[in-house]
Amino acid sequence: MTQDSPIVADSARATPGSTVSAPDLLRLEDQVCFALAIASRSVVSVYRPILEPYGLTHPQYLVLLALWERSPRSVSDLSTELRLEPATLSPLLKRLETAGLVARSRNTHDERVLDITLTDAGRALRAVALTIPPRIIDRLGMTLDELTALRTSLWRVIDAAQSP
Numbered sequence: 195m196t197q198d199s200p201i202v203a204d205s206a207r208a209t210p211g212s213t214v215s216a217p218d219l220l221r222l223e224d225q226v227c228f229a230l231a232i233a234s235r236s237v238v239s240v241y242r243p244i245l246e247p248y249g250l251t252h253p254q255y256l257v258l259l260a261l262w263e264r265s266p267r268s269v270s271d272l273s274t275e276l277r278l279e280p281a282t283l284s285p286l287l288k289r290l291e292t293a294g295l296v297a298r299s300r301n302t303h304d305e306r307v308l309d310i311t312l313t314d315a316g317r318a319l320r321a322v323a324l325t326i327p328p329r330i331i332d333r334l335g336m337t338l339d340e341l342t343a344l345r346t347s348l349w350r351v352i353d354a355a356q357s358p
Contacts, residue, residue: 226351230351237330237334238252240330240333240334241255244326244330244333245326248322248323249293251286253278253286254286254289254290255323255326256276257272257276257283257286257287257290257296258295258312258316258319258320258323259323260275260276261296261310261316262312262317262320262323265310265311265312265316265317266309266311267309267310268301268308268309268310269283269287269307269308269309269310270307272287272310287310290316294315294316295312295313295315295319296310296311296312296313296316297311297312298310299311
């Protein structure tokens, strides 16, 4: 797969006196959406064998990451933070509750709100999870600076895609 832009690639092939053809805007390899989709699936597949011994899926790991930052949190707050619909998040939370990592309870100030709290086991798992990021960095073979720059670029793409 090439990482050159079609314009640069086509220009590089031009010889004096020849005409440069217009880039093929529909070339699969040049689509940002294609690269992001493959990158997403590939990176999640790197997490899979690392998370499996803990009985976690990647989406469950993301929920725990959010809860390790702040617990308790409402389902609505988690939904917003993780950019998941509540209907998608609820089964994840039920499975984490069944695993003994979180507890779900009605908010004491507003019965309509469902709060999610880490259990002792969920809090203890954080210490083990600290080994996960270095293993991912090692597996990807990229430096922390490279991954930080990539993450920054991805958030710019996300923000641009979500702006009106």
